[in-house]
Amino acid sequence: MLRSFMRLLPLFLLAWLFSLTAQAAPFEDSMAQRTQACTVCHGKDGRAGPDGYYPRLAGKPAGYLYNQLLNFRDGRRHYGLMAGLVAPLSDAYLLEIAQYFSALDVSYPAPVASTAPAQVLARGRTLALNGDASQKLPACTSCHGAALTGAAPHVPGLLGLPRDYLNAQLGAWQTRQRQAMAPDCMAHIAGQLSSADVSALAHWLSSQPVPAKAKPLAVLAPDSPALRCGKAAWPTPTASTGSTRAVPSTPSPIQGQPAALTTGAYLARVGNCMSCHTAQGGAPYAGGRGIDTPFGTVFAGNLTPDPNTGLGRWSADDFWRAMHEGRSRDGHLLYPAFPYTNFTQLSRTDADALFGFLKTLAPVSQANTPHALRWPYSTQTALAAWRALYFKPGAFQADSSRSAEWNRGAYLVRGLGHCSACHTPRNALGASQNSAELGGSMMPLQNWYAPSLRNPQEAGLNEANQAHRLTLLAGGVSVQGAVTGPMAEVVQNSTQHWSRQDLDAMAVFLKSVAASPSPSPQSAPQSARPSTPTSSSAAVTQGAKLYDKHCVQCHGAQGAGVGQAYPALAGNSAVTLRNTANLVQTVLYGGFAPATRDNPRPFGMPPYVLELKDQDTAALLTFIRQAWGNQAPAVTELEVNRARNLRP
Ligand code: HEC
Ligand code: HEC
Ligand code: HEC
Ligand code: HEC
Ligand code: HEC
Numbered sequence: 001m002l003r004s005f006m007r008l009l010p011l012f013l014l015a016w017l018f019s020l021t022a023q024a025a026p027f028e029d030s031m032a033q034r035t036q037a038c039t040v041c042h043g044k045d046g047r048a049g050p051d052g053y054y055p056r057l058a059g060k061p062a063g064y065l066y067n068q069l070l071n072f073r074d075g076r077r078h079y080g081l082m083a084g085l086v087a088p089l090s091d092a093y094l095l096e097i098a099q100y101f102s103a104l105d106v107s108y109p110a111p112v113a114s115t116a117p118a119q120v121l122a123r124g125r126t127l128a129l130n131g132d133a134s135q136k137l138p139a140c141t142s143c144h145g146a147a148l149t150g151a152a153p154h155v156p157g158l159l160g161l162p163r164d165y166l167n168a169q170l171g172a173w174q175t176r177q178r179q180a181m182a183p184d185c186m187a188h189i190a191g192q193l194s195s196a197d198v199s200a201l202a203h204w205l206s207s208q209p210v211p212a213k214a215k216p217l218a219v220l221a222p223d224s225p226a227l228r229c230g231k232a233a234w235p236t237p238t239a240s241t242g243s244t245r246a247v248p249s250t251p252s253p254i255q256g257q258p259a260a261l262t263t264g265a266y267l268a269r270v271g272n273c274m275s276c277h278t279a280q281g282g283a284p285y286a287g288g289r290g291i292d293t294p295f296g297t298v299f300a301g302n303l304t305p306d307p308n309t310g311l312g313r314w315s316a317d318d319f320w321r322a323m324h325e326g327r328s329r330d331g332h333l334l335y336p337a338f339p340y341t342n343f344t345q346l347s348r349t350d351a352d353a354l355f356g357f358l359k360t361l362a363p364v365s366q367a368n369t370p371h372a373l374r375w376p377y378s379t380q381t382a383l384a385a386w387r388a389l390y391f392k393p394g395a396f397q398a399d400s401s402r403s404a405e406w407n408r409g410a411y412l413v414r415g416l417g418h419c420s421a422c423h424t425p426r427n428a429l430g431a432s433q434n435s436a437e438l439g440g441s442m443m444p445l446q447n448w449y450a451p452s453l454r455n456p457q458e459a460g461l462n463e464a465n466q467a468h469r470l471t472l473l474a475g476g477v478s479v480q481g482a483v484t485g486p487m488a489e490v491v492q493n494s495t496q497h498w499s500r501q502d503l504d505a506m507a508v509f510l511k512s513v514a515a516s517p518s519p520s521p522q523s524a525p526q527s528a529r530p531s532t533p534t535s536s537s538a539a540v541t542q543g544a545k546l547y548d549k550h551c552v553q554c555h556g557a558q559g560a561g562v563g564q565a566y567p568a569l570a571g572n573s574a575v576t577l578r579n580t581a582n583l584v585q586t587v588l589y590g591g592f593a594p595a596t597r598d599n600p601r602p603f604g605m606p607p608y609v610l611e612l613k614d615q616d617t618a619a620l621l622t623f624i625r626q627a628w629g630n631q632a633p634a635v636t637e638l639e640v641n642r643a644r645n646l647r648p
Contacts, residue, residue: 034097034601034603035604036603037085037590038101040606041054042056045058046058047106052162055165056106056160057104058104059106059215060102060216061150062095062101062152063098063152063231064153065101066098066099067180069086069098070181070232070281073094075280075281076281077172077177077178077179081607081609084607085592085604088476088489088591089594093600096601110209111207111209111210112163114204116203120200121207128141128204128205137189137192138225140201142225143155143185144157144158148208151217152218154226154229155216155220155224155226156216157214157216158205159211159214163203166202182230183230185226185229185230261497262353264356269497270417270497273303273358275489275494276289276300277302283364286366287301292445293430293445294430294444294445295430297371298337298371301368305363306366308365308367310364311359312363316351319358323344324346326338326391336390342416343415344393345416346396346416386429396415405505408501408505408509409502409505409508413453413509417506422443422486423439423459424437425439425440425441426441437513438454439455440454440458446486447647448485448581448585449579449581451573455514457573457576459573460510461510470503472491474491474596475496476491476594476596477602478567479561479564480567480571480572481567481568482574484585484586485585485586488591488594489594496598540619543621546612547624550608551620558570558628559627564599570627571628571629575624576625576631578633580639584621587612588607588608589647590606609644614637614640617635618636618639621640622635
């Protein structure tokens with residue numbers, strides 16, 4: 001009865017009703033709260049998902065869990081949903097997450113009786129406890145501990161794991177789908193196992209009870225062969241914060257506050273050279289990351305001073321020519337996936353400072369991957385033709401009618417900061433359309449929309465929203481929103497390192513390019529709002545119900561969120577953007593805000609792609625776009641479906 005009554009209610013009344021009925025748990029700032037994006041799959045307290053497909057995390061050695069998080073992030077283990085979640089987190093925070101789950105004490109489920117014949121179980125037991133000398137296979141116990149319960153810091157136990165999981169992991173090592181830190185002991189061991197032996201081990205191990213109060217050994221025996229197996233260097237606590245801080249697994253030369261950076265190191269942050277010139281899990285600036293374009297993939301090369309594979313033999317003039325003219329040392333033309341169409345505005349002094357910084361990096365010998373471009377785009381002739389149309393080396397033209405601050409902002413946004421590389425629409429040949437500078441654009445081949453930096457209702461700056469947008473650029477979150485997707489990487493590697501003066505100068509410039517300021521949707525009076533297609537009341541009721549079930553505990557009954565932990569959805573431009581690509585992505589795939597100096601331990605949003613059908617997702621998103629004073633058109637099932645199919 002209540003339900004049919006509610007269906008008749010207008011939306012705002014409905015939202016109000018929910019605000020009275022929803023019982024959101026009070027917010028407590030805890031690791032359990034911060035890691036809800038993990039426990040939706042891994043079960044409460046990391047006890048494993050109900051069917052065992054999502055592995056247990058509770059009680060496993062912290063070093064082991066930490067290594068796995070780095071493995072997913074750096075591409076040695078593969079599960080897209082997890083890799084996406086952990087990508088913007090710092091090593092220090094991943095270690096804290098690992099330590100949190102490691103310390104949780106949760107009982108194990110009873111073992112599953114095996115249906116395998118006795119001789120299969122006997123074979124599994126022999127391999128586990130004694131190994132097989134004829135195959136030079138050591139006993140699993142030699143590393144995993146006499147009781148097979150593992151050992152700190154980095155060897156996991158083998159009991160209490162489902163048979164399917166054991167089979168899958170040993171199989172993944174055999175096919176190199178799973179790798180551990182080098183030296184990868186398990187790759188060697190799994191490589192020696194026949195498929196019958198893998199199956200025997202999985203049968204026997206999964207049928208053994210976990211001893212009561214089983215814990216990993218506190219330390220590895222001094223003669224344990226597992227000491228030889230790869231492990232990450234743990235981040236070390238620093239005096240300044242009292243907690244652990246980001247220490248990259250590969251040494252990075254550019255730690256510290258912006259003030260402590262040399263001019264060259266600072267400019268490298270502003271230009272975000274590292275993001276493109278670092279491969280997943282690779283050494284910083286050593287190149288190898290592929291930039292996908294509609295014409296194929298272009299790989300950014302090695303910027304370290306290695307003489308054979310990097311910039312070791314380059315002169316300052318060579319470097320200037322690359323940045324200013326888009327030509328390599330030997331004169332060949334470079335692809336504009338390298339944003340020299342922006343960098344051409346760099347001053348010679350700044351280019352020299354940048355080059356000076358790159359020279360101080362530790363040389364890494366790593367040849368670049370050859371580009372994979374389709375003909376005719378792969379030819380220098382095609383590139384020369386493109387450049388004749390769309391590129392002229394130029395210098396930054398200061399506008400003397402504007403303040404020095406405005407000019408600094410323009411130099412940063414148009415030049416080194418290359419905001420237009422994503423925020424300006426491109427034509428069919430991939431050239432930025434200067435007439436629509438910063439007017440918002442879909443990113444090529446990615447289902448992300450870089451919103452307009454001119455329109456304050458999208459991502460443009462005005463007096464009312466500038467504090468919020470600058471907080472986002474400096475720290476990744478504000479009470480009014482969070483950065484997501486490709487922008488999270490820009491904030492993490494670039495804008496969080498900008499000095500206050502440069503952020504302010506950028507704001508002065510961006511406010512001046514903003515189209516005539518229009519009031520934010522929140523402050524707009526009812527009558528002035530554009531009329532929006534309204535959705536059927538059934539869909540709205542459905543969306544409201546789903547919101548109450550899945551979202552209310554974090555984003556609140558009024559969509560007001562909780563401080564900087566959970567962003568507000570009411571009055572959030574990311575929710576009401578005309579282009580819904582980002583909104584759909586965020587809800588399907590979840591994510592953490594980037595770990596930054598201002599916000600080193602971000603909260604996470606769970607992925608819903610496995611749980612919500614397209615139709616439900618559309619109804620839910622339509623609801624949040626039209627509730628609490630938000631006024632935006634409905635989201636269709638088709639838009640959701642497209643996002644699901646576009647993500648690899
Ligand atoms: C969408 C479901 C999902 C979410 C969300 C998720 N995981 Fe996972 N996780 C998995 C699956 C599936 C595996 C096993 C993948 C495999 O077979 O290699 C896994 C494996 C792991 C492992 C390795 C376990 C082991 O014993 O080797 C760790 C550690 C882990 N996840 C931590 C996390 C953390 C921390 C988060 C939150 C930041 C998280 N996961 C979020 C599904 C998820
Ligand atoms: C030389 C030492 C060594 C020996 C011997 C060894 N392991 Fe391992 N094993 C490791 C290490 C180290 C890891 C952690 C790898 C990582 O960080 O991913 C591991 C991880 C595993 C995992 C992954 C567990 C999980 O939760 O995902 C399985 C399964 C496994 N070993 C099975 C075996 C079996 C079965 C044997 C015996 C046939 C064996 N291991 C022998 C060192 C060893
Ligand atoms: C958006 C991604 C991106 C960013 C940001 C970026 N680069 Fe590159 N860079 C590339 C790509 C891709 C290439 C390869 C172009 C080619 O080979 O045609 C490249 C090539 C270069 C080259 C020429 C190397 C050679 O062997 O010819 C230099 C020098 C360079 N980048 C320096 C920088 C510096 C310095 C920065 C930061 C100020 C930077 N890049 C930022 C993508 C990027
Ligand atoms: C466990 C808490 C939690 C739950 C449950 C949750 N979210 Fe979130 N949500 C977050 C956090 C944390 C962020 C910021 C990190 C990010 O943007 O990835 C966020 C971000 C968002 C954003 C992007 C906001 C922006 O400014 O870019 C949207 C939209 C969103 N959530 C919608 C939803 C919807 C719809 C649901 C229910 C299906 C939901 N959330 C459930 C925690 C949660
Ligand atoms: C690699 C592509 C890329 C580059 C480079 C880039 N952006 Fe973005 N930006 C995006 C995308 C995609 C979004 C939408 C996702 C989001 O809102 O977080 C975005 C969002 C934003 C937002 C809105 C954040 C919010 O949620 O309100 C602002 C402001 C912004 N960018 C400013 C800048 C500035 C200033 C620069 C240059 C210093 C820049 N961006 C460079 C891709 C990029």
